[in-house]
Amino acid sequence: MTEDFGMRVSVLASSSSGNATYIETPQHHILIDAGFSGKKLQALMQSVGRDLKDVDSLFLTHEHTDHSKGVGVLTRRYPDITLYANQLTLEALPQSIGKLPADQVQVIEPGQTMSLGDLDIEAFAVSHDAAQAQFYQVHHDDKAFAIVTDTGYVSDHVAGTIRDADAYVMECNHDVEMLRMGPYPWPLKQRILSDTGHLSNEDGANAIMDVIGTRTKRIYLGHLSPHNNIKALAHITVANMLKEQGLPVGRDFDIYDTDPAIADPMFTV
Structure with missing residues (x-):
């Protein structure tokens, strides 16, 4: 066995x-x-x-x-x-x-779950300017790990699907002011800021607050823009917003950064 x-x-x-x-x-x-x-x-x-x-x-x-x-x-x-x-x-x-x-x-397809032996992979649609963007929540025994990036907003349906997972990768693509003042042409800025674009640091924090539960132990901040965000800024923005709502950052759960070129250490969900 x-x-x-x-x-x-x-x-x-x-x-x-x-x-x-x-x-x-x-x-x-x-x-x-x-x-x-x-x-x-x-x-x-x-x-x-x-x-x-x-x-x-x-x-x-x-x-x-x-x-x-x-x-x-x-x-x-x-x-x-x-x-x-x-x-x-x-x-x-x-x-x-x-x-x-x-x-x-x-x-x-979105809404379907693929069962592979000891894994169930649940697909859900997000709002992004792709043909049909979908992300996944992965289940093993009583544990769940969810990834949500590349979406202009987190719908009530998505939030309900992934609520109270044990770990998340949540998009914090950009700081709004960095994006507005940055080098991108205005049409691209509009696309990123739209409902089919990407979550800002604040959007990501609000989504985390909507889905986090008592089981949640790890939150990874993902899909940061190298031009419109800084790792430390995303981290402190999310942490401060969660702390302002009385959520026990650093006690019941931790926030982790991701990197564009270096793998995060393996963890057990």
Whole structure:
């Protein structure tokens, strides 16, 4: 009998330039997104003592290249990897991904749950300017880990779906004033600030306050923009907003930063 060590997670990297998260249980090794080259993904995996050849499933959130860049090379190089995504996302993948092996692709639509042995992966739609962006909550035994980035807002439905998870990756893409004063052209700024854009630090904090529960122990701040945010600013903004509402930051749960190029240490959910 395989010893159940729980569900282990590493946010391999998270920013506007690339995203990937690794999750393992005794029976499965999965990635959520592969927004890097195969070489970079392998280096990130090895930095936490793991190897891409052991990955059996890749769940894609949407077609934007900071989430999908490595999808083609991974599925072609590793025939044991099954790619899961919704149909509109698969149809919208950029040509640079190349041809996907048809027998390694399975469709999972928003609202569906994929059961893989000791894992249940729950897909939910978010509001983003992609063909059909969806993110995932991963369940193992009585533990839940949820990722929510690349959304202009967190709907009541999404909040209800992911409420009281044990750990989160929550988007804190930008500081609003940094974005407004920054180098981006105005149409791009409008897109980011829109309901189909990205969560600001304040938006992320408000979403956390809406979903956090007594089970929650870890919150990772993800998908930071290198041009419109600073890691320390996102952290202090979220921490202060939560503390102002009397939430026990640093006691019942902790806030962690993510990095665009360095994997977070593996943790057990």
